[in-house]
Amino acid sequence: MPCTGRVDVIHILRALEDGADGVYVAGCLEGECHFQTGNLKAKKRVQYVKGLLRDLGIEPERVEMYNMSASQGGRFAEVAREMVDRIKKLGPSPLRGD
Amino acid sequence: MKSGSNLEKILTTGQFAVTSECGPPKGTSAQVIKRKGEILKSCCDALNITDNQTAIVRMSSLSGCVLLREMNLEPVMQMVVRDRNRIAIQSDILGAVALGVRNLLCLSGDHQKFGNHPQAKGVYDIDSIQLIQTVKRMRDEKKFMNGEDISGDVPLYIGAAANPFADPFEFRVRRLAKKVKAGVDFIQTQGIFDVEKFSRWMAMVRDEGLDQKVHILAGVIPIKSVGMARYMARNVAGISVPGEIVARMEAAKDAKEEGVKIAVEIIEQVKEIEGVHGAHIMAVAWEDIVPRIVQEAGLLPRPIV
Amino acid sequence: MIVAEQKPFAEIMEMLEGFQKILVLGCGTCVTVCFAGGAKEVEILSSLIRMDRKKKGQAVEIVERTLVRQCDPEYLQELSDSVGQFDAVLSMACGVGVNFLADKFSQAIVLPALNTRFMGVAEEHGVWSERCAGCGDCILDLTGGLCPVARCSKGLFNGPCGGSVHGKCEISRDVDCVWHLIYDRLKGLNRLDRLDEILPIKDWSVSPHGGPRKIVREDLKV
Numbered sequence: 001m002p003c004t005g006r007v008d009v010i011h012i013l014r015a016l017e018d019g020a021d022g023v024y025v026a027g028c029l030e031g032e033c034h035f036q037t038g039n040l041k042a043k044k045r046v047q048y049v050k051g052l053l054r055d056l057g058i059e060p061e062r063v064e065m066y067n068m069s070a071s072q073g074g075r076f077a078e079v080a081r082e083m084v085d086r087i088k089k090l091g092p093s094p095l096r097g098d
Numbered sequence: 099m100k101s102g103s104n105l106e107k108i109l110t111t112g113q114f115a116v117t118s119e120c121g122p123p124k125g126t127s128a129q130v131i132k133r134k135g136e137i138l139k140s141c142c143d144a145l146n147i148t149d150n151q152t153a154i155v156r157m158s159s160l161s162g163c164v165l166l167r168e169m170n171l172e173p174v175m176q177m178v179v180r181d182r183n184r185i186a187i188q189s190d191i192l193g194a195v196a197l198g199v200r201n202l203l204c205l206s207g208d209h210q211k212f213g214n215h216p217q218a219k220g221v222y223d224i225d226s227i228q229l230i231q232t233v234k235r236m237r238d239e240k241k242f243m244n245g246e247d248i249s250g251d252v253p254l255y256i257g258a259a260a261n262p263f264a265d266p267f268e269f270r271v272r273r274l275a276k277k278v279k280a281g282v283d284f285i286q287t288q289g290i291f292d293v294e295k296f297s298r299w300m301a302m303v304r305d306e307g308l309d310q311k312v313h314i315l316a317g318v319i320p321i322k323s324v325g326m327a328r329y330m331a332r333n334v335a336g337i338s339v340p341g342e343i344v345a346r347m348e349a350a351k352d353a354k355e356e357g358v359k360i361a362v363e364i365i366e367q368v369k370e371i372e373g374v375h376g377a378h379i380m381a382v383a384w385e386d387i388v389p390r391i392v393q394e395a396g397l398l399p400r401p402i403v
Numbered sequence: 404m405i406v407a408e409q410k411p412f413a414e415i416m417e418m419l420e421g422f423q424k425i426l427v428l429g430c431g432t433c434v435t436v437c438f439a440g441g442a443k444e445v446e447i448l449s450s451l452i453r454m455d456r457k458k459k460g461q462a463v464e465i466v467e468r469t470l471v472r473q474c475d476p477e478y479l480q481e482l483s484d485s486v487g488q489f490d491a492v493l494s495m496a497c498g499v500g501v502n503f504l505a506d507k508f509s510q511a512i513v514l515p516a517l518n519t520r521f522m523g524v525a526e527e528h529g530v531w532s533e534r535c536a537g538c539g540d541c542i543l544d545l546t547g548g549l550c551p552v553a554r555c556s557k558g559l560f561n562g563p564c565g566g567s568v569h570g571k572c573e574i575s576r577d578v579d580c581v582w583h584l585i586y587d588r589l590k591g592l593n594r595l596d597r598l599d600e601i602l603p604i605k606d607w608s609v610s611p612h613g614g615p616r617k618i619v620r621e622d623l624k625v
Binding site: 232 | 556560562563587599
């Protein structure tokens with residue numbers, strides 16, 4: 001998608017429903033959104049989803065928002081590692097049903 | 099005479115009146131009211147019994163008034179519109195008169211959210227000004243709200259509250275004028291600590307000629323502690339406590355003594371303001387101190403009319 | 404418009420206990436505009452219900468659908484053939500829609516996903532507040548267009564009361580004192596004299612207090 005502002009709550013929920021152990025949304029650095037406030041909307045939606053997960057009794061840390069610029073390859077890798085480590089610690093999603 | 103009450107007699111003969119109030123118990127003990135009545139009987143012309151004040155459930159005002167009547171004391175019944183509809187209101191008024199009540203204070207009532215039953219349904223079928231109109235009609239025309247005749251007289255001296263410190267300031271006098279238009283006979287104001295602001299309000303009252311139409315009793319709340327001073331300054335809607343008063347309480351070696359001193363000073367000052375016809379002393383949970391305050395303010399003995 | 408809010412998720416799941424085939428039915432009008440029960444919210448809630456049941460190892464089959472409105476018989480009619488196959492219908496409409504579904508489909512178990520709050524406005528995106536109490540006898544010509552029945556905590560007709568401080572209601576600093584607003588507005592319009600009149604005692608018999616209300620227009624009936 002052109003901007004994380006287009007990430008909707010339902011997209012994140014569907015990913016989890018389909019068995020994803022974690023979902024992270026990577027948006028532009030705050031103040032540098034090409035579409036002005038897209039990344040801020042995404043941030044609020046990620047917070048909202050965390051709240052929904054709490055209602056479900058699922059760890060809210062499975063979903064996260066990160067900010068980076070398109071040129072920050074190193075940061076991208078770092079975030080990916082961080083998220084993988086976090087999810088490994090949390091274990092598979094309770095929705096796996098295996 | 100509209101009601102023949104002691105309070106009416108004192109005010110209409112141009113004497114400075116003194117009233118106070120009794121908070122009924124959160125229980126069934128008649129003794130609580132009787133004890134307070136005993137303490138206050140010689141220093142007040144009439145005694146208010148509050149009506150589920152702050153929306154906290156207590157023994158009803160009407161029953162407290164009856165207990166005072168049994169002691170031959172003069173009660174001022176308080177009635178808030180928060181808790182009863184027009185049917186119960188008119189019904190209670192008939193009963194109150196039958197049981198010897200001759201003074202009625204018409205109030206809106208603190209919102210139920212403040213009390214100990216915040217989930218209660220607030221009634222507010224009519225407002226306090228409409229209540230004043232209703233009582234006046236019952237008394238002077240002997241008619242119920244719906245125009246039907248009432249059998250018997252309804253001799254009640256009608257009171258209301260006024261708050262010189264609420265907003266909008268300029269509107270407060272207009273609202274008092276509305277209460278006068280509705281038929282109010284006497285006013286008890288909210289507790290005064292900022293005498294300067296109060297006298298500005300009284301000047302506006304006099305400008306409208308309202309002091310000629312209604313008797314105003316200045317509210318005085320004796321402060322018991324620094325905590326109480328700070329609490330009122332910060333948390334009570336519609337009470338204005340100037341910094342100097344809080345400072346005096348903070349600096350005082352004996353808080354209660356300072357509180358008594360301040361109360362007496364306020365009474366002495368408001369007594370000098372033209373249009374103020376009495377003092378209404380609200381000693382919350384400190385009724386014992388009222389006789390001393392009345393004495394030190396030079397208001398004893400109370401006139402017998 | 405009617406403004407509503409979704410019930411806490413735990414409450415909804417408790418209502419749905421034991422039901423396997425569920426119709427989650429959204430409404431395309433008021434509750435869409437206040438983001439409580441439109442098509443999007445239907446999707447989200449359905450996803451959450453499936454996830455909750457999956458987590459508990461319980462089966463569920465959800466059909467997601469949104470009607471234009473749930474307060475007109477023409478739209479509810481669209482459900483007549485299918486409603487019988489569901490164990491329960493979780494309506495995401497306001498209380499009006501829930502009631503109407505129950506009126507029309509006597510065999511269906513109809514459950515409310517929302518708490519209907521008030522008739523009000525969208526002050527800005529994401530903020531709604533109450534404006535009208537549906538009292539049945541509008542006096543807004545006398546109060547500068549601002550309603551004391553809906554917006555005064557005590558419903559005073561001759562306010563403000565003594566608890567109005569700095570333009571705020573005694574119940575909370577977040578609540579404006581509408582009588583202060585009425586005063587300012589009438590002052591600005593040079594119509595302050597309206598407040599010198601004592602507003603008469605209200606006839607509550609035309610409000611919800613008088614019993615459930617109904618309007619019949621013979622000139623419109625077919």
